[in-house]
Amino acid sequence: MRMNQTPLVRVPDVTVRLVQANIPQKLKWDRSLRRDHFSDHLYLSDSLPDPDGRLIVLWPETAITDPFFDQKPGGRAIISRMLPPDGVLITGLLRAETGLDGRPKAMNSVMAFDSFGQTLGQYDKHHLVPFGEYLPARSVLSALGLEKLAGGLYDLGSGSGPSTLQFAGLPSFSRWCATRPSFPVPL
8 A cells, every 4th residue: 555655766777686585483593593594595695697787685674683793794795795796785684782871782773785795874673563572561571471472582772763774876765663563665
C-alpha cells in the first residue's frame, strides 16, 4: 500500500542484489557460527556475474552478529574483495559503542561499505522491539523470571532518531517509524 503512494524513481545503470541466507533464528546468534553465516552472505552476494553498471548489495537486518565487525579491518577487506569497483554493501549488523555514561552498548544498525571496505554511513535503529531487542521494566520482569525472546543477554540501545542516508549516485533512503512496524521506504 505504501509503495503505491510513493513514486518510483529509476536509477540508470544500477543493479540491486538482495541477499537472504535463510539462517534459522535459533542458529543466528551462535557465536561459533558467525564466520559461517558471514561466508554464506558473501557467497550468495558474489555467486552471480557482475552486472553492468553499479552494484548495490543488500543484506538483511543483523546479517552480521559480531558487534565489533565494523572495527575490524579484516572483515571490511573481505567485503571490498567481494564488491566490484564502485559497488556498495548495505547491511544490518549488531554494533558496539561506548554510551554517554561510558558503558558499552550494542546497537541494531545499518551500515554501508564501499568497494574499499570504508564505511559510507550508518543508521542506529531507534524504535526498538520490546521483548525482542530489549526487556521493558527489566528489574521487575527479570525478577519474575521473564527474559527477552530474541537472542542476546543484553538490551540493545536505541539510536538518536530518524535519519536519511545518502550516497553519491544513489537515491537517498530512510526508515519510516511511527506506531506501526518499521519498513524501508525510498524517499
